[in-house]
Amino acid sequence: MLFVLALIAIGFFWQPHDPHAIDLSQSLQAPSWDHWLGTDHLGRDLASRLIVGAQSSVFAIAIVLVSSFGIGVVAGAAIAIGPWSVSATLRWLAETVLTVPTFVLALLLAALFGAGLMSIAAALIVVTWAPYALSLAALFDRLRGEQYWQASLALGAGLPGALHRHMLPNTLPVLGALAGADAGRAVILVASLGFLGLSADTGHPEWGAMIHEYRMFLFSEPRLVLAPVCATTVLAFLLNRALDRNINV
Amino acid sequence: MKWLTASRYVVLPVASVGASWIAVVAVSFLLIRLIPGDPVEIFINHMNVRTTDELIAAYRAEWGLDRSLVVQFAIWLEGFVSLDWGKSFVTGQAVTAELFPRAGWSAAIGFSGMASAILIGYGLGFLAALKPAGVAACLSRLFAIGGQALPAFAVGLIVLWVLAAELQWIRPFSGGVVERLLLPIALVAFFSIGSVSRLVLVGFCEVLNAPYMRTALAKGLGRGEALWRHGRRHAVIVLLAGIAPDLAWVIGGTAVAEIVFGVPGLSERIVAAVAERDYPVLQPYIALVAIWLVVGLRLTAILRRSLDPRIDLSLEVGHR
Numbered sequence: 001m002l003f004v005l006a007l008i009a010i011g012f013f014w015q016p017h018d019p020h021a022i023d024l025s026q027s028l029q030a031p032s033w034d035h036w037l038g039t040d041h042l043g044r045d046l047a048s049r050l051i052v053g054a055q056s057s058v059f060a061i062a063i064v065l066v067s068s069f070g071i072g073v074v075a076g077a078a079i080a081i082g083p084w085s086v087s088a089t090l091r092w093l094a095e096t097v098l099t100v101p102t103f104v105l106a107l108l109l110a111a112l113f114g115a116g117l118m119s120i121a122a123a124l125i126v127v128t129w130a131p132y133a134l135s136l137a138a139l140f141d142r143l144r145g146e147q148y149w150q151a152s153l154a155l156g157a158g159l160p161g162a163l164h165r166h167m168l169p170n171t172l173p174v175l176g177a178l179a180g181a182d183a184g185r186a187v188i189l190v191a192s193l194g195f196l197g198l199s200a201d202t203g204h205p206e207w208g209a210m211i212h213e214y215r216m217f218l219f220s221e222p223r224l225v226l227a228p229v230c231a232t233t234v235l236a237f238l239l240n241r242a243l244d245r246n247i248n249v
Numbered sequence: 250m251k252w253l254t255a256s257r258y259v260v261l262p263v264a265s266v267g268a269s270w271i272a273v274v275a276v277s278f279l280l281i282r283l284i285p286g287d288p289v290e291i292f293i294n295h296m297n298v299r300t301t302d303e304l305i306a307a308y309r310a311e312w313g314l315d316r317s318l319v320v321q322f323a324i325w326l327e328g329f330v331s332l333d334w335g336k337s338f339v340t341g342q343a344v345t346a347e348l349f350p351r352a353g354w355s356a357a358i359g360f361s362g363m364a365s366a367i368l369i370g371y372g373l374g375f376l377a378a379l380k381p382a383g384v385a386a387c388l389s390r391l392f393a394i395g396g397q398a399l400p401a402f403a404v405g406l407i408v409l410w411v412l413a414a415e416l417q418w419i420r421p422f423s424g425g426v427v428e429r430l431l432l433p434i435a436l437v438a439f440f441s442i443g444s445v446s447r448l449v450l451v452g453f454c455e456v457l458n459a460p461y462m463r464t465a466l467a468k469g470l471g472r473g474e475a476l477w478r479h480g481r482r483h484a485v486i487v488l489l490a491g492i493a494p495d496l497a498w499v500i501g502g503t504a505v506a507e508i509v510f511g512v513p514g515l516s517e518r519i520v521a522a523v524a525e526r527d528y529p530v531l532q533p534y535i536a537l538v539a540i541w542l543v544v545g546l547r548l549t550a551i552l553r554r555s556l557d558p559r560i561d562l563s564l565e566v567g568h569r
Contacts, residue, residue: 111523185397191402195505196504211406222414226410
């Protein structure tokens with residue numbers, strides 16, 4: 001995990017080759033010392049493209065996780081303490097969103113904003129805030145029954161203070177675990193939607209888009225496809241391992 | 250009284266399904282039309298003709314884009330119901346003629362994938378409940394972890410590479426219908442078996458601890474027989490309650506499977522339609538997906554109700 005993170009961090013400053021440099025005389029080279037993973041049909045260095053692609057993937061995933069977590073916490077708090085009309089509407093919204101296929105949503109957003117990584121991220125945010133909101137609301141319902149919660153309100157603590165003092169420590173670990181489990185899934189979803197052709201932004205390589213671009217070489221030059229496939233799988237697996245403690249449940 | 254019962258179990262569900270469907274379709278209709286790019290301009294640019302205001306106005310009139318959104322929606326809805334889905338902006342062909350053959354492929358993959366996942370997952374869940382340390386329990390856990398941690402397209406591509414490129418056992422792009430459908434169905438099923446079997450396992454395990462199970466065992470029934478006789482219904486109920494995410498997965502999973510294995514299904518055409526702002530192609534697809542989800546969710550709720558009359562559907566605002 002650390003190794004992968006280090007690789008991504010290094011990639012910001014240095015790549016073995018310019019990932020965008022097209023050199024047709026060097027097309028489809030086998031892996032060598034010069035080109036660690038060989039080159040693609042346009043002579044671009046595969047390893048450099050992978051490293052740069054990791055940045056956009058990780059960037060998108062970070063955006064998705066942070067925004068859905070933030071929206072989820074706010075919406076969850078609104079469900080828990082808001083007036084009935086707000087909380088019922090939000091709860092209905094959250095439960096509805098959970099049943100919308102991500103693929104269709106991403107299609108719609110890609111149609112709205114143009115195909116690209118940001119449409120994919122937006123589609124994922126729209127879907128993934130709901131579990132946070134619902135579990136926060138559920139946890140809060142339980143908290144409300146606890147005596148220390150009632151006591152702190154009875155003793156005159158304001159609602160914001162009580163929320164800060166009692167709700168955050170009680171809910172954040174659970175939500176954090178949820179986010180950890182989501183990180184691996186987000187890698188997969190981002191790459192899947194890119195693979196389906198929804199991240200048409202070819203200027204900046206992204207793993208899913210790379211697989212989409214290289215898929216016709218599966219039979220002649222399998223390494224072009226298998227390298228980003230393996231990268232995605234390994235990153236998803238590592239994130240699951242590192243962050244999701246209860247994957248065996 | 251009789252009429253009341255009929256209205257409660259037939260009219261109301263149908264009406265509520267219809268209402269949710271129209272809501273979903275109307276929202277997507279609006280969203281699609283909020284798209285910044287104008288399909289007329291994109292189309293004219295494609296033809297490399299000089300854009301004039303008259304040309305744009307002519308196309309807008311021909312495609313019905315000059316009317317108000319409400320009228321457009323009403324016209325579209327009537328057309329959709331009477332199976333006249335209009336013409337594609339880009340290819341100019343009737344959308345029904347373009348989408349129907351593709352929908353056949355997609356439906357075959359989706360339905361068979363879902364059905365095999367439920368059958369295999371149910372069996373696996375039952376066996377896992379019967380022998381918590383057995384092979385089935387282990388398999389079920391592996392499927393569940395794999396379904397969560399592996400990207401579907403990666404599995405598909407690797408399988409394709411191994412079976413078709415390395416071993417050359419199958420010809421996925423040129424073989425017969427069965428040969429072309431086998432791998433996509435397996436892929437869709439693979440990612441649902443895990444969650445289905447876990448749900449079924451939970452259902453059976455709840456029964457294992459129930460008092461009537463002890464009675465059945467004391468009566469002299471074998472463990473497997475007792476579990477099957479008393480648990481199969483409950484397992485179905487638990488499965489139905491938790492299957493919503495899988496209903497949604499089938500849509501995305503079918504799309505992935507089609508693109509990986511080169512099946513001429515809906516997804517490929519839809520992705521192209523997005524890029525070209527081809528509303529008449531995009532809109533029926535969303536309407537079809539909405540039918541699948543709305544009817545699917547309603548159906549699972551009704552089935553649960555008929556299996557366990559204690560469940561009161563009117564209390565459930567939404568569905569998980």
